[in-house]
Amino acid sequence: MxxxxxxxxxxxxxxxxxxxxxxxxxxxxxxxxxxxxxxxxxxxxxxxxxxxxxxxxxxxxxxxxxxxxxxxxxxxxxxxxxxxxxxxxxxxxxxxxxxxxxxxxxxxxxxxxxxxxxxxxxxxxxxxxxxxxxxxDTAVILSVKGRQFPVNMFYTMEPVPCYVQKSVETALKINLSKESGDILIFLTGQEEVDRAVRLLKEHATNIEQADKKEKMFILPMYGSLPYHEQLKVFKSAPDGYRKVVVATNVAETSVTIPGIVHEDYLPKLADSTPPEIIRTKLTYAVLQLKALGISNILKFKFPSPPPVQNLRSALEILYALGAIDINGELTKPLGFHMAEFALDPLYSKVLLSSGDFGCSEEILTIISMLQVETVFTKPSSGSFAVKARIQKRLFEVEEGDLITYLNVFNGFISSEMSQGFCHKNFINYKSMRRVVEIRSRLEKMLKNYDVPIVSCGGLTEMICKCLVTGLFPNAAYLHYSGVYKTVRGDIELFVHPDSVLYTIPQPQWVLFCEVMHTTKLFMRDLTVIKSDWLLELAPHFYHKTTHKEF
DNA sequence: GAGCACTGC
Missing domain, CATH: 3.40.50.300 (P-loop containing nucleotide triphosphate hydrolases)
Known part of the structure; x- marks a missing residue:
């Protein structure tokens, strides 16, 4: 020791x-x-x-x-x-x-x-x-030869029509064999994991009912699982059971789950992506460096320096949010509080101003809903897809996606967090549980900062205005050509087909939470706003002269 | 009408 x-x-x-x-x-x-x-x-x-x-x-x-x-x-x-x-x-x-x-x-x-x-x-x-x-010079290079944990890998020599089914069969075969040890199966996504777990659990139940000795303890493992469920894979299975973990690539690198000796294998792509720091938004990172007392961000020695323009725009946004002052110093208390949140500063700003707008209950819900992948499931079979679409309509409102999320969450809570509610409405139950977890953490933080936890009781205008206080850099207007454009830079943007605004007449002004660059630049998670609110709530960023549309 | 997944604070 x-x-x-x-x-x-x-x-x-x-x-x-x-x-x-x-x-x-x-x-x-x-x-x-x-x-x-x-x-x-x-x-x-x-x-x-x-x-x-x-x-x-x-x-x-x-x-x-x-x-x-x-x-x-x-x-x-x-x-x-x-x-x-x-x-x-x-x-x-x-x-x-x-x-x-x-x-x-x-x-x-x-x-x-x-x-x-x-x-x-x-x-x-x-x-x-x-x-x-x-x-x-003080640094030295040491090389360590790789040492592999003894693991049996199973490859399929030929493409199989359904590898989820195949991996389940393989696991069952291993389970019946004399070899001991736990089993880890890798699949590509959450949906596949859930499906494999369902299949395996059916078999596990049959084995138990037949009172055979090859009992299995099946556990899923993926990122959007509530944390306490993720931790279960690290505990050993009950006596007499073989542990079978079905995972996405959360667990693929650097994870050792005790007892695992069988792995299903999916080839990993060559690691050729450039460092994240040169291609990502730096608002949050710069905020944290400021909180560490790094006053001159532009002079900070990064191993791979990000483009200066990215640093500058991060500083500008932080200034417009009120997190740093004109000298680049973190503001008290706003900037310091924003640095404490593990959230995009645009979101933490919205949270911290929600008390002033009398809608912190609603904002807490909305920001928490934005922390998970979409809660709406998309069934692949035709008739279910239509049914899912119809159910989703029940929550949709003309104010946009964020207020729609609020309705979904409130419905879930009214149902006493029932699985039946989720099933009926094609909503992912586990994601909703995670939202509840995240929401209670954020609520605790707001209370610590003396933000009153209050509800505006259905006054959605207050919620939408509050969203502007943080999301204003993500505003877009409808150009006469029929496409949306950012106020600054005139970049063309399109409403994502998943948005509730996709099928209704296009509103003049919107806020978005995210832009997806796929076939076009698509805005996701939209909220309808009024241009006056931008002038009123983000005067540092938008002036009357910025654009003729004002 | 679009469309890989995953992670972190």
């Missing part, structure tokens, strides 16, 4: 929650200690270890957050960044911050672990190799 002369903690950052939790479990198991004990623990959002374990596994955002109260990470003597080859936004930001910290704390040990051969680039980044004095 780690001895006393090792003064601080060892922090290991993983890009995904399940990875952090499963590694902590694994290491605790190997060292014969309890997870979340003194030696080994983990911290992910909403589920942190209470003590300070010697080895702490966490998601990247957690370490970033810890830096807000402990900027030099003094409680750690070593930090490991794992899976760096994935180059998530947070990996890059953490590497930039660690470089700064290392200058002030040369005794801190940093291990950067990557599965690919980008070592040279990272080596140069941490060594300041542009400087002439190489003797000051």
């Amino acid at each position: 780690i001895e006393a002369e090792w003064p601080g903690q060892i922090g290991v950052c993983e890009p995904r929650r399940v990875a952090a939790i499963s590694l902590a479990n694994r290491v605790a198991d190997e060292t014969g200690t309890l997870v979340q004990g003194e030696a080994v623990g983990y911290a992910v959002k909403f589920d942190a270890c209470a003590n300070k374990p010697k080895i702490k596994y966490m998601t990247e955002g957690i370490l970033l957050r810890e830096m807000m109260s402990d900027p030099l990470l003094k409680s750690y003597s070593a930090i490991m960044l794992d899976e760096v080859h994935e180059r998530t936004l947070y990996t890059d930001i953490l590497m930039g911050l660690m470089k700064k910290i290392l200058r002030k704390r040369p005794e801190l040990r940093l291990v950067v672990a990557s599965a690919t051969m980008d070592a040279k680039e990272l080596y140069e980044f941490f060594n300041n190799s542009h400087m002439r004095d190489k003797s000051k």
